[in-house]
Amino acid sequence: MSMEPVIGERRVHFVVSEELYPLDVIQGASYLFIDRCYVWLDRPADKQVQVVLRSKGQAGAEELEALAGEFANELLNQALRKNIGDTNAKIREFVMARAFFAADMPSTVDRLLAELDAEEMAVDPLEISVPWDHKAGGRPPAGSTDG
Amino acid sequence: MKGLLTTPLRVDPTAFAGDKVAFFRYGAVGERVLISNDTGEWAMLSPQQFDAFYQGKLEEADPLTVELGEKGFLRASLDLESMSAKIRRKKAFLRSGGPHLHVVVATLRCNQACRYCHASRTDMDRVDTDMTLDTAKAVVDFAFQSPSSILNFEFQGGEPTANFEVIRFFIGYAKEKNRYENKELIFSMVTNMTLMTEEKMNFLLDEGVMLCTSLDGPKDLHDYNRGLTGSKVGTYDQVDHWVNRINAEYVRRGMDPNLYHVDALMTTTRASLGRGREIVDEYVRRGCRSIHLRPLNPFGFAVNTWKQIGYTMEEFLNFYRDAADYILELNLQGVQIQERMASIFLTRLLTPDDPNYTDCRSPVGSGTATLAYSFDGSIYTCDEGRMLGHMGNDFFKLGDVRGSAWKDVAHHPTVKAVALASINDALPACSNCVYKPSCGIQPLHNFMFDGDLFGQRPRSRKCQEFFGEQSWIFQRLAADTDGRIERIFRRWTIQRPRTTSSSSEGSA
Structure with a gap:
């Protein structure tokens, strides 16, 4: 079987190889067409998915062929999106976990400022160079949280 | 296709x-x-x-x-x-503690019969749909259990001024209770102005109640949409009179008119299409700095009148783009006015913060940032959920102010379901959408159109609306060769805070 579209009355069907496109990519592309078409997915053979797009309104052969072409392009986009997601999944999980579930931590900048302040304090026992806004209570003391 | x-x-x-x-x-x-x-x-x-x-x-x-x-x-x-x-x-709003916006329906009675009425009003003789003083007290007591340090009570209806005794009591009791609770209290009211009097106005301004009215555009358009019950008489002249009167009273009291003025909301009907520029002019003429170009909601009477006043989302977006482009043209000429929905998206796009607009958020604020109380003390996730309740569907009802414990409402399965259904990181199509970081979901709209909270993005009118509005923003930024549009958009993200004190900021 090939991916060449077969056009019928208000419908077009074609077969997608799962060796080229994973099922969730095919499903992801299908989902984006449900406003314009009724979408049927079937498995005519192992590792093959048949896609049937039935137009919700009148559609000529040219429109149906364009629809199949658009679906094919969307498969490529969905495949790229899946690659982007899979490759970065662990990093994103880490970042999200840190954002929502880790105890509030001072940002890198806050931490560097705190280190600089600590160094200043170490050589300045009289606290003459304590920044004015610390004295005024304007900035949180080093090491405080932002939460 | x-x-x-x-x-x-x-x-x-x-x-x-x-x-x-x-x-x-x-x-x-x-x-x-x-x-x-x-x-x-x-x-x-x-x-x-x-x-x-x-x-x-x-x-x-x-x-x-x-x-x-x-x-x-x-x-x-x-x-x-x-x-x-x-x-x-x-996502700082997730740590804000609990519902801060408490919508209070003082009565369902209303003297208007607007073509699109969202609130499913009752006639003026239906005093059985007034909130009682006992219920008002129970609402205040319940709302004060929210862990939020801010409580914003928004009076709605019906027409809330039709039950003014309860408004007076509610505000007085809430302020008295707050002497021991020390929360930041904000009061606002959405009124059609037709039952306003000098006495009511003075009370509302004395108590620091921010006022918002409905203004759909020029007189003929407003009157077409918003007529009095039992007649074809429109209400534009009354709105016009009271908006001018109240704004003048703010000035007389020494308050900055840029911050203290009657806000207005418009609703787009089929009659509005093609008249966006006139509607914007009406708002500019009144000194309004913001206009929210709102599409019809499929609630209340609008469900029945949809064929007469409804339109496709494509028609709405054509209207939106035309009006929003006109707003940009005015800004380029030095007129200060913003489109509200665009300003919400822009705040997310151009600043490190989220404006916490509860109707377009991920997750949505229904039940977690807002609660709505019907006249009888029923508690809903949001005002739209309450409207659906009046249409006979209590799916979004969470309890009753007299019989429900706070934790049972806060942890209600519907609140959790609505939150889950509106986390756009995890929804098909949303999770991959380029507008995901600045967008939001309204499960209640999905429920109305598709019969389930999750809905289907490609068929969702809200998705089409938000996608179209954000596309407009980026299309204008893409064509912004000299940075003038971005400078205007950045200005739209700046919100000067109001204070409840009167004249300290003067007229800058």
Whole structure:
């Protein structure tokens, strides 16, 4: 079987190889067409998915062929999106976990400022160079949280 | 047969450089390619730049490499701690404690019969749909259990001034109770102005109640949409009189008219289409700095009158773009007015913060940031849920102010379901949408149209609306060769806070 579209009355069907496109990519592309078409997915053979797009309104052969072409392009986009997601999944999980579930931590900048302040304090026992806004209570003391 | 959410870009997934490129979403904006990421950063690229980017072929010395690196699009320069901090700040509303917006329906009675009435009103003789003093007291007692340090009571109806005794009691009791609770109290009221009197006005202004009315545009349009019950007489003249009167009273009291004035809301009906510029002019003429170009909601009487006053989302978006372009033209001429929905998206796009607009958020604020109380003390996730309740569907009802414990309402399964159904990181199509970081979900709309909270994005009117409005923003930014549009958009993100004290800010 090939991916060449077969056009019928208000419908077009074609077969997608799962060796080229994973099922969730095919499903992801299908989902984006449900406003314009009724979408049927079937498995005519192992590792093959048949896609049937039935137009919700009148559609000529040219429109149906364009629809199949658009679906094919969307498969490529969905495949790229899946690659982007899979490759970065662990990093994103880490970042999200840190954002929502880790105890509030001072940002890198806050931490560097705190280190600089600590160094200043170490050589300045009289606290003459304590920044004015610390004295005024304007900035949180080093090491405080932002939460 | 053009698809809204399909991607009109030619890409080669096999060329993706996963070792060089961090997570991003993408979509086409005219001839440009927009990319965005989880922290809300975004960039607009030419198709050639986009290809070079995702294929890992950007030159190190290319200024675009520096920009994309700083924004977290390139693996070599990822600062995970900074990314976490940005996300935490964007989602700071999740840590705000609990519902802060409490919508109170003082009565269902209303003397108007608007063509699109969202509130499912009753006639003026139906005093059985008035909130009683006992219920009002129970609402205050219940709302004060919210852990939020801010309580914003918004009086709605029906027409809330039809049951003014309860408004007086409610505000007095809430202020008295707050002597021991020390929360920040805010009062606001949405009124049609037709039952306003000097005495009511003075009470509301004395108590610091912010006022908002409905103004659909020029007189003929407003009167067509908003007539009095039992007659074809419109209400424009009364709205006009009281808006002018109250604004003058603010000035007389020495309050900055830029901050203290009657706000107005418009609703778009079929009669509004093609008249966006006139509607904007009506708002500008009144000194309004903001206009929210709102589409019809499928609630209340609008369900029955849809064939007469409804329209397709494409028709609405044509209306929106025309009016919003006119607003930009006015801004370029020095007139200060913003489109409200655009300003919400822009705050997310151009600042590190989220404006916490509860109706368009991920997750939505229904039940977690807002609660609505019907006249009988029933508690709903939001005002729209309450409206649906009046239509006979109590799906969004959480309890009753007299019989429900706070924790049972806060932890109600419906609150959890609504939150889950509106986390756009996890919804099909949303999770990959380039507008995901600045967008939001309204499960109640899905429920109305599709019969389930999750809905289907490509068929969702709200998705079409938000997608179309954000596309307008980026289309204008893409064509912004001299930075003038971005400067205007940045101004739209600035909100000067009101205080409840009167004249300290003077007229700047």
